[in-house]
Amino acid sequence: MINVIYFAWVRERIGLPRERIETNAATVLDLIDELSAREARYAAAFADRASLRVALDQKLSSFDAPLIDVQEVAFFPPMTGG
Amino acid sequence: MINVIYFAWVRERIGLPRERIETNAATVLDLIDELSAREARYAAAFADRASLRVALDQKLSSFDAPLIDVQEVAFFPPMTGG
Amino acid sequence: MRIVVQAAPLNLGAETNTFAANAKGAGAIVTFTGLVRDNGGTLTAMEIEHYPGMTEKAIATITTEATTRWSLTDALVIHRFGRLAANEPIMMIATAALHRTNAFAAAEFLMDYLKSRAPFWKKEISASGAKWVAAKDADETALNRW
Amino acid sequence: MRIVVQAAPLNLGAETNTFAANAKGAGAIVTFTGLVRDNGGTLTAMEIEHYPGMTEKAIATITTEATTRWSLTDALVIHRFGRLAANEPIMMIATAALHRTNAFAAAEFLMDYLKSRAPFWKKEISASGAKWVAAKDADETALNRW
Numbered sequence: 001m002i003n004v005i006y007f008a009w010v011r012e013r014i015g016l017p018r019e020r021i022e023t024n025a026a027t028v029l030d031l032i033d034e035l036s037a038r039e040a041r042y043a044a045a046f047a048d049r050a051s052l053r054v055a056l057d058q059k060l061s062s063f064d065a066p067l068i069d070v071q072e073v074a075f076f077p078p079m080t081g082g
Numbered sequence: 083m084i085n086v087i088y089f090a091w092v093r094e095r096i097g098l099p100r101e102r103i104e105t106n107a108a109t110v111l112d113l114i115d116e117l118s119a120r121e122a123r124y125a126a127a128f129a130d131r132a133s134l135r136v137a138l139d140q141k142l143s144s145f146d147a148p149l150i151d152v153q154e155v156a157f158f159p160p161m162t163g164g
Numbered sequence: 165m166r167i168v169v170q171a172a173p174l175n176l177g178a179e180t181n182t183f184a185a186n187a188k189g190a191g192a193i194v195t196f197t198g199l200v201r202d203n204g205g206t207l208t209a210m211e212i213e214h215y216p217g218m219t220e221k222a223i224a225t226i227t228t229e230a231t232t233r234w235s236l237t238d239a240l241v242i243h244r245f246g247r248l249a250a251n252e253p254i255m256m257i258a259t260a261a262l263h264r265t266n267a268f269a270a271a272e273f274l275m276d277y278l279k280s281r282a283p284f285w286k287k288e289i290s291a292s293g294a295k296w297v298a299a300k301d302a303d304e305t306a307l308n309r310w
Numbered sequence: 311m312r313i314v315v316q317a318a319p320l321n322l323g324a325e326t327n328t329f330a331a332n333a334k335g336a337g338a339i340v341t342f343t344g345l346v347r348d349n350g351g352t353l354t355a356m357e358i359e360h361y362p363g364m365t366e367k368a369i370a371t372i373t374t375e376a377t378t379r380w381s382l383t384d385a386l387v388i389h390r391f392g393r394l395a396a397n398e399p400i401m402m403i404a405t406a407a408l409h410r411t412n413a414f415a416a417a418e419f420l421m422d423y424l425k426s427r428a429p430f431w432k433k434e435i436s437a438s439g440a441k442w443v444a445a446k447d448a449d450e451t452a453l454n455r456w
Contacts, residue, residue: 005215006271007213007283008213008217008285008287008296009296010172011213046266047204055283058215058217058221058222059218059221060222060281074218074283076215077285077296077299078280078298078299079279079280079281079282079283079284079299080284080285080286080296080297081185081255081278081280081281081283081284082198082243082255082275082279082282087361089361089429089431090359090431090433090442116416137361137364140361140364140367140368141364141367142362142427145341147381152342156361156364156429158361159431159445160426160444160445160450161425161427161428161430161431161445162425162431162432162442162443162444162445163389163401163427163428164389164400164401164421164428164430175327176323176326176327176330177323177324177325177326177383178323179323179328180322181323182327184343184345184399187397188397189347189348189350190345190347190349191347192342192343192344193342193343194341194342194343194417195340195341195343195346196338196339196341196410196413196414197330197338197339197340198337199333199336199337199338200337201335201336201337201408202334206334222438233378242322244331246342251333253330259444264342264344264421267342268414268417268421271340271414272414275410275414294422
């Protein structure tokens, strides 16, 4: 089980801010594929990979990073702080 | 007659903040030479030309600038504002 | 070093005075304040979403790096979230150093990194609807200079 | 644009709040504050002499150039003269622009020019005597980048 969090338009497209997911995905990319195959709203949120960012346990990460020992995955658009 | 003003260590070396001077000097350089020849305190104040700046009518100027129509000449060290 | 992520309005003047009063030994203070642009009067409000937990960590990492790299005597970052009105301050930073060059460089570095590496997302609300602010390529490119 | 040359203490916070309140339409404000360095506790006071009349003109020329070149929506320069204590603010500037790059560049330009082109002279008073602060070559060199 892994906590998955969504922000900004990723959250809006998926329709919820966070969920707990039962998965055997080995990497972030595997998790994205698994969720995208599950429902259209996930496929829509994850369609434009170039506009997607991921953080693993609150650290910016890459799509090919392994999920082993990860508690929290967050998906969001490029940040617009400042 | 021209108003001559001194600032910072130029003022301290010459020993007064301003004076009116009767001169026929054609340029700033001529005025410096004329004053330097007059008394040792002027010679001391004007000795290090690289550390001297001049303003004519409150505008930074060069030593070879003409004094014609100038009302106010100011001598001072490089500025240290900010 | 002080880092604050808050919903409450930001009192620039009070924060600036407190920062300056604590800056004993420094010679230079630079502050940057980001304001909600009113887009020529069309903006109704701005909503800022953030990632509690990660936000503070990301800002602390960036600020610690700036402090070390430019020998800052102190640094401050305050960033708001929630609903803001046009012309309100969104965030401010302050850097204190012995000389101005370091205070300026650190402030620009902090801003470049906060723009693209701190997990905030801005949404502009206007009469014609709501729109997420897109990240600018220029902001990502700005990181390359450091 | 507001330019003030004053003997009175400088209230950073109040000046910053006033400047920000008037910065409608801007997106970015940068401020710089110069403090009297205490030189490791040896400084008794700093005395600042200036050239009344020329000071205001020189600052106005520099500030007008910065405003034009970086499309500032507003700019502020306050510089003190007279006797100051360690850690007191000597001067502050503020720039307001639509985006941060211009506000930062204009503030750095203003500071570089005020350092070497505004007629102020600083004298440091310590237990061992009084000493005019020498202009730094680096400050003159800094002008070349603009």
